[in-house]
Amino acid sequence: MAARRTVMLLVVVVLSLTGLAHCFQPVFSVDGTSITHRDITRRAVLRKTAEVCRDIAASEGRDFSLKIDDNLSVSKVQLACLSTPTSTDMFQTAINDIYYSNEKVDFTFAQTVKYHFDNEAFQEGRNMITAGVSSVKANVKLGNFVTGRQTLGLVCHTLQDFYSHSNWVELKKTTPYSTLIRPDQPLENLAGPDTPTCRSCTGNICADNILPEVLQQGLLTSGYFNSLSSAKPAGKCSHGGSSDKSSQKDPVGGINKDAVESSHGSLHNKAANLAVDATMELLEDIRGAVGDKNFLRLMGLSQSSVLCFVIDTTGSMSDDIVEVRRVSFDIIDRKKGTPQEPSAYILVPFNDPDFGPVIRTTDADTFKTSINRLTASGGGDLPEMCLSGLRLALTSAPPSSEIFVFTDAPAKDFYLKSTVTALIESTKSKVTFMLTDAFSRRRRRSDQQGFSSRALSQSDAQLYRDLAQASGGQAIEVTKSDLSLATTVIEDSSASAVVTVFQAVMNPGRPDNFTFTVDASVSNMKIYITGASSLTFSLTSSTGVSQSSSQSSGPLASFTTVGNLRRLSLNTDNQTGSWEISVNSNNPYSVKVTGQSSVNFVYNLVEAHEGAHAGFSLKNGRPTTGSNVTLLVTVTGSDTVTLAEVTLFDSSGPREINGSLQSFGSGNFLVTFSGVPAGEFVVHLRGEDSSSTSRSTPSSFQRQASTQIKTSSIVVTAQANNINIEPGSTVSIPFTVSSDATGTFTVQVNNDRSFSSTSPSTVNIAAGSGGKANGTVTLTAPASTASGTDVTLTIEAQNAGATDINYAVLRFSVAARVTDLAGPMCQVVSISGICPASSSLCASSQWEFIANLTDGINGTGIESITIRKGNGTRNTSTVAGAGGENITVVTYSASCCSQNVELAAVDRVGNVGTCVGQARALTTPAPMTSTPPVTPTVTTAAVNTTSTGGHTLSISHCLWISVVVSLL
Template structure:
C-alpha cells in the first residue's frame, strides 16, 4: 500500500451527522494510504481530520475521517480501528526486534537484563604510547573477565584511536571479546612528541556514547585541535558525560588566569591545561603518572565501570590553602572511595565516630591509602553519618567522594520513605552556594526555585532524609551531587532541522541567536562543527538586532555516506568580548532514498519428522529457501524460536537472484521454530513452523508503515 501523490484527491464531502464513508472509492479500491489534515488549510481534494476545532473540515471536501472516539463522525469504526492499530503496532515492534536483534530491542524499550554502563576509551596511538596501550589491554581484559555475565557487565564498548594528523574511526560493539580483540590490534607508531588530534577523538566518543557515560582519554601530548574546545565543552554539558584524562607525558600544567581574558584566550593560554579544564567541567579527573605507574592508576577505570556509582561530593580548588569539607554518607552506600588529585598536599579524614586518619601512613583505622603520581585513592569502611576531610595544599587540587548504592536507589522521585530536604547550587571552585525553595508537584516530584545563580560554573547538590520505616528505626540522611558542572549564559542558540539529510545533497539548518546583553548590535562569533567532518558553511559572525539574529549552516554528507549514519552538529555563539558563550546541538541522521521495499521471502519445501513417544530420542528437520528478489539482499538469518541447529548456504537461482538455503534440525522435544531474515535496508521476513499445529506458515513483514492508535495510517518518511 502506498500513498497517493499530492495532486490526487482522496475525499468527498460528508455533511451528515454520521459519515458512513467520505473517502473516494478509487482510494479504497487501490488500497491507497491517506490521513486527515488538521489546522487552517489543506491541499485541494484532501481529507480533513474533523471536529469542531478543525477549520479544514469546513473546507471542500467537508467533514473528517477521524475515528478517535465513539462520538466521532466515524465513531462506528473506532473499535475496529483501535484493534487494527494495536495489531499493527505489535507487528511493527516485532519487525524492529527482528531487524535490530533482541539485545538492542530490549535496550530501546528500556528493559535491561545486562549492565547499563559503557566502557569508552579514547587512545593516543603514536609511537611513545606502547607502554600505555599494554596497560589499557590489561585493565580492559580485567573488567571484561570480572564482570562478564553479571549486572556490572558493560552494555557496550567504544574505542576511538587518534594520532597527530588523524583520528577515528569510532568503533562500538556489544561483544566483549570483539572489544578485547580491537584493543589487542592497536599498535603505537610515529613521532610521539608532537601535538595530537585528541579533542577530535573525544568529540567522536561524546557523540557516539549514551548520555552520562564515563570516558577515558589516554595521551602523553597536548591537543593539536584546540579549535574544538568549545564544541567538546558543549557536548560534555549536553550529554552529562564524565571525561577522565590519563596523562603520562611531560605536559606543562602551568596555571592560567580565567574569566577576564575571555574564552578564546583562556584556551590559548596553556594548550595542555585544556585537559584539566575539560575534566573539571565534566566532573572527571586528570591523572598524571609516569608510564610505568599507569597500571596502578587504572583502578579509577575499574571503579567507574560500576553502573551504580554515585558522586557524593566534588570540589575543585585552584589555589593552595587549607580547607575543610564535610559530606554525609547514608546506610545504602557501599565501596565509599575518596579520590584526590594534586601535588604537595596533605589531608586528614575524620569518620562519623570521631576516628581520624591522615595521609602520613598507607594503612590506618579508616582505610588504605594508595598514591600514584598526582592521584590519591582511599577506600573507606563506609560507616553512615557525617564525614569531615581537611585538605592543605600549596597548589591546586580536586577532591571527589564516590560510592556505590547498595540496597537503596535514590532518585529525585525517590521511594515513599525518602523526604527531599534541600537542594543547592554550589560554586564549583569556591565555597559559596545558593539554596533553593522546593514545591511539590505531585508524584514525588519537586520544583526547586532559585532567586539567583552562582557566578561562573556550579554543581547541583541535594540532601534528603530517610523517614523512619519502623517505629524503632532512627532517621538518617544522605547526600548526592551532580558530576557535570552547569553555568549561566545570557546567550541562547536554537536550531531545528527541517527535511532529510541525503548523501551528496546540501542540507540547510537555520538557527537563531538571541541575547540579553549590552553587546547586542555588535558582532557575535559563530562556529559550527560536526563529528563526521562533513563539508559545511556558516556565517563567521552575526550582528544581533534587538537581541536577535538568524543564520544558516549548510551541511553536505559525501555521496558514499551510508544511510543511517549519525552526525552531531554543534553551533556555538560567542559574545563580542569573548566573556560569554552558548551552544546549540543537533543530532541528524543521513537517509538515502529507499528503493528496496521488498521483504525477504521464505519458501519451505521440505519438513521431515519422525517423532516417537519419547521426544528425546527423535528429531525433525526443515529445509527452506529464503530470497530477497531484486532487493538489496539478505544480510542475516537468525533463529528466534527453537533450540535446534541452523545451517545456511548460499547459491544463485536461474534468474540470477541470490538464494539462502536454511536447514534446521531439532529434537522433537522442541517442536516450534521461527527464523528471521533481514535484508540490507532492514526489511524483515519470518518462517514459522510448529509440529503441534501440523502445518507451516511463512510470515512476512517490513518497516515502511506505522499505524497510529487513532486508526489513521501515516507514511513514515
C-alpha cells in the first residue's frame, strides 16, 4: 500500500504541472499532447547532432541515409553517426545532463525573472544566455564537457522560455529571434515600462487579451509572474495560471503557451517548435566555435570509453610504470583508427607531496609521450597522495568511466575517503586498484637509497577495498612480477559496450550460490572472482553443463589466477538463459559478470517537487534512510526493450527491494522504492527485448549498476546563485544540514583545484531548530585561472559518532567576462574561374576564392579558420591592415565538382564569422570550336557574409573573371 501511495503521489505531482508550472512542462507531458522542455531539448540535440554527422560524412565522401526529423532516437542517431552498433550510454548520459540542468532552473531559480524572460526582463535574459554560451565555449575549449553541459542546460531553458512567455508568436514571427544569442545586436521595439500591453480576458478565453496596438506596432512584451503577490505594473500582461497571483489583478488572465491548456495554449505547438529551432540555432553557434569533433564530444557521442590511469610515481614503482606503459601502448596500437579507439586518454601521477597535474588528451601520441616521461623517484616515507590523484581523475573523466589506480603504498590523504566516495557515487565511475607487492615485507631495491618498507597494513588496504566496492571496481593484489597478468582486466574494460550483468560483494564471506541471466545480445563474457587463495567455485551454464575451479580450461571457460583475482573467459556461444555460480569461501570475496552488449541502462536519483514548479530534479547526495527513493531509469541501445522489474539489491544481506514502475515512453521509467532501510544497494534491472526477429518470444535480460547507493539519516543541501565564477571573484554557497538527531555535526569542504575556501568546521542542530543547521562556504577563484576551468566542490557532514555521512557535490565554471562581442568579418576579394555547365566535365576545371578576414583592431584575434563546406584546399597568410588590424588572407581553390565554400573564422573568445562563396558557371554549353581568350573583366557583386556575433553584411567586392578555354 505504501508503494501504491507513493506512486499516486508522484502522479499527482506530475498532474499538477499544467496548473502550476510557469514554463514549458519540465519533464513529461501529462496529456500526451503538450511539448516539454525535455522534448524540446531532445529534438534539438538529436537533430543538430545528426546534422553535424551528416556534414562530416559529406566532407569525407560517405553516405548518410538517416532522415533528420523530430522522430529521431538516441540509438538511431548514434548508429548513423558511428556506423557500427555500440553502447549509447555516454550519448544518453550527456543528453540527460543537459535535461536535468534545464529542468533544474524551475526548482532553483523559480522566482528569478531573468531565467524565464518574465516581467519583460529581455535584456537580463539575453545577458544570461550570451554569458552562458561564452562559458560553454570556454569549457569545451579546455575539455571540461560535463560543466559545459550543465551550463548549456541552463541556457537552453531560458532561451526556450522566451517563446512561451513573450508575445513573439502572437506577433506572427515564424523564425527564432536570433538577437537573443548575439550580444552586439540591439534588442529593438521593446514595450516601455509604462506601456499597457494587455486587457482582461473574457471569461475563460484569453486568445485576444494582448492589446491590438501592441500587435500592430510590433511591440515585444512578456507576462508578469508572481506566486506570492498580485502586484504588477498597471496594464501589463500576466503570465497566467493558478500559481500566478498577478493574473488575478486587472488585466486578469495570461499569455503563456506552456501547455495546450495554458492561457494561449492554442499557440503552444508553434511556440514549442520555435523553441526547438532556436535551441538548434544556439547549438549551431557553439558548433561553429568549438568545431565538429568537440561538439560531438560535448554531446557525448563516442564509440568507446576513456583510458584513465592514476599512477604512483615514487621510487619503488618503476616496474609498475613499465607495465602501465606496455599495456596502454598495446591498447593504443591495436585500437588506434578503429571504432574501439579510446575517446580520450587521462593520466594523473601522484607521489608525496605532489599530485597531478591532470594530463587529458584525445591524441594517442601525446598520451604516449606523457607516459614515457613518467619516472619513479622519491618517496622516502610510507604514504603517498593517492586519494588526491584519484579525486582529480574522478572530476576530470566523463561520468561512468573506469579508472585504474596503481600503487604499492598507503594513502597519506586517507581523510579524503568520504570526498572520493561522494565523487564516485555522483559520477558513477568505477575504480579498480592494482596493489603491487602491497603486503610484502621484503625490502625493495629502492631501500638501498634509504627508503623504508612500503607494506600495507590491513586497515590501509581496506580503504582501497572499500572504495573499489563502492564503485563496483576491484582491489587486485598481485606481485610486481605478475602485474602483466592482472592488467588483462584493463584490456577487457577498454572494449566497447561493456555491461555489468551481475555483481556481488560478500563481506563477511560465506558460501553462496548466485544466478544471472544471459540474453542473446551479450557476447565476450568475463567473470571476475576476487578472494583468498583458499576460495573455490563452480560454474553451471543454462544447459546444465558445469565446470569447477579445479579445471583451468574446461567446457565453459578458461581461467587464470593471479594474486587474489580469478579471471574466467567464457568460451560458449549462444547459451542464453539462467546461469549459476557457486562460491565456497568464509573470507570476503566478490563476483562480477560482464559482457559486451548494446543494451544497457542509465539512471539518476531524483526527487519530486510540488508547488509552482512541480516536477522532478536530480537528488544531490544520498537518499534518506527509511524514506522513499525515486529513480529515473532510461534503457539504452534498443527501442524495443520493456522493463519487467527494477530492484535495489544488497548482496551482503541479502536483501532485494522491489520498485514500482511507471513508463513515460522512449525508454524512460520512473521507479519508486518505499521506505528503503539503512544499507548499501545496487540497482538491478530485468526486462525483455523483442528486437530479434528470429525469436517468437522476447528475450529476457538483466543488467546491474556498478555504483552503490547508500542511505543516510543526514541531509545536506546546498545551492549557489550562480554556477559561473569570474577569475579573481568569490562565490558564497549557503548550505543546510538536516537530521532527526540533535548535536554537533562535523563539516568537511574540499575542492579539486585547491582554490581558497572558507567554511565552518562544525554545525550544531539544536532542539527546537526544526532539525536544521545552516552554514556558508566561500570559494575564491584565483585571478590567474584560465577561462573555461571547472571546479568541483564537495560539502560533507558527519555525525558525532562518525557512523553516518552525507554530502552535496557542486560544479562551477570559471569564465572570464567577454568584452569582444563581435565575430570576425569577411571581405571577399575575388572569385575566379568559370565552371562548365555539364557536371560530367567538372573534374577538368578549377575555381578560386580569395577573402580577407579580420577581427578588427579591438577584437581578441582570429584563432582558427576552417572549411565548413567544400572539399578544396585552403592557404592562409597574414598582412597588416590600413588601421593596424591583422588581416588573414584566405585563398581557397577547388575542383568545379565542388562549387560552394563556407569558411568559419573563430576568434579567441568563441565568436564566429562565416564567409560564403560560389563558383561561377556557364549558363549555355560552350561551342564545339576553339575560341580566342577573352581579356579579364572586373565585375562588382554582392556576397552575404554572416558573423554570429555581428550583422549580416552586404559587401561590394571585385570579381576577376577569367574564361577557361575548352575544346569540347
